[in-house]
Amino acid sequence: MSTLSEVHPGVPWRESAARLAQMLESTADQELCLAVLKQLNRRFGDYAYPGFLKLLLIISESSNTGAKRRLADTIALGLRRGDVPGGILAAWGATDISSAASRRRLDPIEYLTAWFSQPTHRPPLPEGTYRECLVQLMELFNISTVARQWYPLKIEADLAGVEGAFTHQTRERLGILVDSWKQGRPPGDIAQAVSASAASAPLS
Amino acid sequence: LQVPAMKISPDSGPVSTPDPWPRDAESAELVGARRPVETDAIRTSPIDCCTGQSAEALLLHKVWSDTPGTSRRLETAPTVPLPRNEDRASAVQALTDFIFEPLS
Numbered sequence: 172m173s174t175l176s177e178v179h180p181g182v183p184w185r186e187s188a189a190r191l192a193q194m195l196e197s198t199a200d201q202e203l204c205l206a207v208l209k210q211l212n213r214r215f216g217d218y219a220y221p222g223f224l225k226l227l228l229i230i231s232e233s234s235n236t237g238a239k240r241r242l243a244d245t246i247a248l249g250l251r252r253g254d255v256p257g258g259i260l261a262a263w264g265a266t267d268i269s270s271a272a273s274r275r276r277l278d279p280i281e282y283l284t285a286w287f288s289q290p291t292h293r294p295p296l297p298e299g300t301y302r303e304c305l306v307q308l309m310e311l312f313n314i315s316t317v318a319r320q321w322y323p324l325k326i327e328a329d330l331a332g333v334e335g336a337f338t339h340q341t342r343e344r345l346g347i348l349v350d351s352w353k354q355g356r357p358p359g360d361i362a363q364a365v366s367a368s369a370a371s372a373p374l375s
Numbered sequence: 376l377q378v379p380a381m382k383i384s385p386d387s388g389p390v391s392t393p394d395p396w397p398r399d400a401e402s403a404e405l406v407g408a409r410r411p412v413e414t415d416a417i418r419t420s421p422i423d424c425c426t427g428q429s430a431e432a433l434l435l436h437k438v439w440s441d442t443p444g445t446s447r448r449l450e451t452a453p454t455v456p457l458p459r460n461e462d463r464a465s466a467v468q469a470l471t472d473f474i475f476e477p478l479s
Contacts, residue, residue, distance in 0.1 A: 181438030186477040188438075189449035193457055194470050203466065210471040221430040222478070229438055234447045293431065300434050 188229035192238035195230075195245070204245040205254070212256035217268065220258025224279055228304060231311035243315035250321040258282045261292040263338045268292050275336040279308055281326060281345065284365070288341040302362040309358035323352040344368055 191211070198204055215223045230238055249255035257276040265273035277285055286293060287301035312318040327349050330342055337345065344365045351361045439447055458473050460466035 181436060183477040184433075184436075185438045185449065186451065187474055189451040190455070190474045190477070192449045193451050194474065197457055203463070203470075206463075206467045207470045207474070210467050211474055214471055214475050219430055221433050225433045225436075226474075228434070230449070232439060232447060233449045235449050238449070294429075296431065296434070304434055 184225060184229060188226045188233070191226055192230055192233065192235045195238040195241040196235065198241075201241075201245055201248050204241060205248050208245060208249075209254070209256050212258075217259040217274075220282065223256065223258070224283070224304070224308075227279065227311065228307050231307040239311060240314050243312055243318050246312060247315045247318035247321060250318060250325050253325075255279070255325075260285050261290075262335045263289050263341075266290075266292060275333075277336065278325065278329075280305065280322065280348070281329065281336075283308070284344050284348070285337060285341050287366075288344055289338040298366050302366050305362045305365065306358045309352070309361065313358065319352075323349045 194207060195204060211226075212220070212223045227242065230242055233239070246255055255278045257278050259268050259274050259276055260282060261268050262273055262275045268274040275285075283296065283301055283304055285291065287296040287298065312322050326345050330337070330345055330349070347368050348361060348365045351364055356364075439445065455473075458466070458469035460469050
């Protein structure tokens with residue numbers, strides 16, 4: 172007999188996202204929300220960060236306005252502290268994440284952009300999926316004035332200060348993303364520009 | 376604005392970070408080294424936790440109906456109460472368990 176998750180594979184994810192939304196809507200304590208997000212991310216483990224992102228994406232796509240605002244504000248709090256729940260990707264040139272030297276912990280947008288743009292330990296992320304996820308995450312973060320202001324600056328700081336995480340192509344894409352986000356362009360336009368930016372360039 | 380750059384931690388450290396684990400098993404045995412549990416966990420942990428989907432497929436998979444007018448309001452089952460704990464650490468753990476439970 173088939174289980175519920177086999178028949179309707181999205182059901183447990185939507186239920187899990189609903190519980191996260193319920194927590195966000197009913198808890199005014201941002202510190203608690205950030206602590207829960209970090210613990211939840213740890214629960215997924217280093218290999219399953221896309222599962223954590225999936226929950227953020229489901230909430231972003233929902234009509235739960237209060238939950239989206241609280242989630243964006245919580246990410247903003249993490250940005251201010253350099254403590255946004257991140258995911259592990261292989262550093263460029265590495266083929267696995269088995270050693271500390273071959274791993275980089277990246278924030279959601281940097282994670283997706285690096286996964287899309289450069290060889291990692293994961294199968295490549297299709298362009299359509301990257302663009303769709305990028306738009307949804309940016310729309311989510313744009314709900315918070317602080318997140319909208321801080322996130323591009325955070326990426327800019329990482330581009331200037333972190334070695335070994337990004338290829339030339341990834342850096343180029345993130346640079347375009349930062350500039351266009353700071354200009355206040357719509358997420359759809361930004362995703363279009365970012366994904367098309369290095370289409371003709373050789374893979375670094 | 377002073378934006379904190381990415382944390383340099385064992386997870387995101389520079390390439391020159393030494394790997395304390397000896398490369399071959401014999402050396403490891405000689406020095407009595409034990410590979411950190413975390414490393415083994417990374418190698419063996421399932422990519423997804425419940426549905427048999429790969430991590431990549433998770434992002435592709437749509438959880439919403441595309442039918443126009445379909446509500447996208449997330450509602451939990453009415454029988455599921457939000458856990459309440461006075462102690463902060465317990466509250467974080469209980470809420471995390473509560474959110475993750477459908478996936479486990």
